[in-house]
Amino acid sequence: MKKPVAIGFILLLALSVVASGCISGGNGETSGITLVVITRHDATIQYMVKQTFLQSDIAKQYNIVDLKFIKVPESLWPSYIEKGADVGWGGGPTLFDDLYKAGYLAPITDEKVLGLIGNPIPTELAGMPMVRKDGDNVYWIAAALSSFGFTVNKKQLEKWNLPVPQKWEDIASEEWALNPPQYGIADPTRSTSNTRIYQIILQAFGWEDGWRIMTLIAANSKVYMQSDAVRDAVINGEIAAGNTIDFYGYTAMQQNPDCQYIVPKGESIINGDPIALLKNAQHPEAAQAFIYWVLTEGQAVWMSPDVNRLPINPQIFEMTITKPYADVIFKGENEGKTYGEARPALEKAYQDAINAEGIPFDDKRALETISAVQYYFKATLVDPNQKLHDAWVAIVQAYRDGKITKEQFEQLKAELTAPIEFKDPETGQTVTFTEEYAKKINDKIVKDRNFxxxxxxxxxxxAGNKYDKVLQDLQSMTG
Known part of the structure; x- marks a missing residue:
């Protein structure tokens, strides 16, 4: 059910990645500025932004004649930043906080941009930062909002006799122990949104219980390399549900009416998706003018039915849709209406999001263990996922068949989800992956490849040994 990508979008994406060398505008600079934007946003957003921004008064005022988008994995961002890219945009606060800590972001100095902070752009929502400050310096500003939950395919739920899940622990239940797995998750080393979901679970349930719940969710899941693959699998009915950021859920609902996006009540947060000035920006003044546009009239791009994102600036809902925006954002429709009138469901989703019951989330605490969590999750729940899944399904099936008692089931479940013991490469001591240990190794696991x-x-x-042993223990019980 995925919509075909227009040829223009494909050409835009093909042109967006610069292979090597200096990535500033080059010889064309004499007749105008080409801004270079590193982004995680897809070709649809790139196309709409380029078409609308270059027609704007701001682009004309600052003589910006082109936008060159570079869409690459986050691991490659530093190399393009060093080469002189101007703006970083999209990819979540985790990515931008990593860039900030590594010194790749420059403070925003434009008074018009800074004047937006506080009103209409909040400094925080539901306890989460929408602006990253260091003293008086501002290093990134949220350009859109995101919540985190799961998207379900109701037809597939019905097919597998599954109730509509409402909380993370529902997904961790034995009801979802199915072959083939009917839930989807993404590798956190390849998905910042799934990383954030795992951080939310750890803080919602506590470190040890959070890992136990995530172990069972992973045991019930098919693992995908990237988060958009999870979304597409739900849309296409390959699985019944999967982890998604909100706008993936809204897109799924639009493409397949059987889909529904659900925010686990009291078990999620709101994130701000940042935009930032980069440290070696070739055109810092023009770059900040673009940032201002993104935070004001450029919020219109989120209103597109092909994008479906929540804006950071609520004033967009009251703005009138002019012809240039109607042509690009709504394919010629809705001129003269307000964006709120054109997208009432999205405005309601915005109100629901900012009023949602979330958890008290400590962003600093999450940052202290982020890399360790990503690598540990991959090593223990992604790489040996088949062993984990097989052991869990066998335990559940044995219990359903009456081959083990409730007490034995709970014993094996506890064993399956218990923290693994391993030898610390530095000390040689046998340890477990506590939060304190994760903090201790968080930087080293990124910087020291051998470690x-x-x-x-x-x-x-x-992890593999643990799953094998649990299966052996089950076999001993059942004979």
Whole structure:
């Protein structure tokens, strides 16, 4: 049910990645500025932004004649930043906080941009930062809002006799122990949105219980390499539900009426998706003018039925749709209406999001363990996922068949989800992955490749051994 991508979008994406060398505008600079924007946003957003921004008064005022988008994995962002890209946009606060900590972001100095902070752009929502400040310096500003939950395909739920899940622990239940798996998750080392979901679960339930719940969710899941693949699998009915950021859920609902996006009540947060000035920006003044546009009239792009994102600036809902925006955003429709009139469901979703019952989420605490969590999750729940799934399904099936008692079932479940023990490569001591240990190794696991390789191998082996042992214990019980 995925919509075909227009040829223009494909050409735009093909032209967006610059292979090497300086990535400033080059010889064309004499007749105008080409801004270079590193982004995680897809070709649809890139196309709409380019078409609308270049017609804007701001683009004309600052003599910006082109936007060059570079869509690459986050691991490649530093190399393009060093080459002189102007703006970083999209990818979530985790990515931008990593860039900030590594010194890749420049403070925003434009008074018009800074004047938006507080009103209409909030400094925080539901306890989550919408602006990253260091003293008086502002390093990123949220350009859109995101919540986190799961998208379900009601037809598939009905087919598999599954109730509509409402909370994370519903997904961790034995009801979802199915072959083939009917839930989808993404590898956190490849998905910032799924990383955030796992961080939310850890803080919602506490470190140890959070890992137990995530172990069972992973046991019930098919693992995808990227988050958009999870969304597409739900849309297409390959699975019954999966982890999604909100706008993936809204897109799924639009493409397939059987789909529904659900925010786990009292078990989620609101994130701000940032935009930032980069440290080696070739055109810092023009770059900040673009940032101002994104935070004001450029919020219109989120209103597109092909984008479906929640704006950071609520004033967009009261703005009137002019012809240039109607042509690009709504394919010629809705001129003269307000954006709120054109997209009432999205405005309601915005109100629901900012009023949602969330958890008290400590962003600083999440940052202290983020890399360790990503690698540990991959090594223990993604890489040996088939062993984990097979062991869990066998336990559940044995209980359903009356081959083990309730007490034995709970015993095996506790064993399956218990923290693994492993040898610390530095000390040689046998330890478990506590939050304190995760904090201790968080930076080293990124910077020291040898340490990372040793530790990941230890984790992967220990996890695989644990799942094998649980299966052996089950076989001993059932004869």
């Amino acid at each position: 990372q390789d040793q530790l990941v191998q230890e984790w992967r082996q220990a």
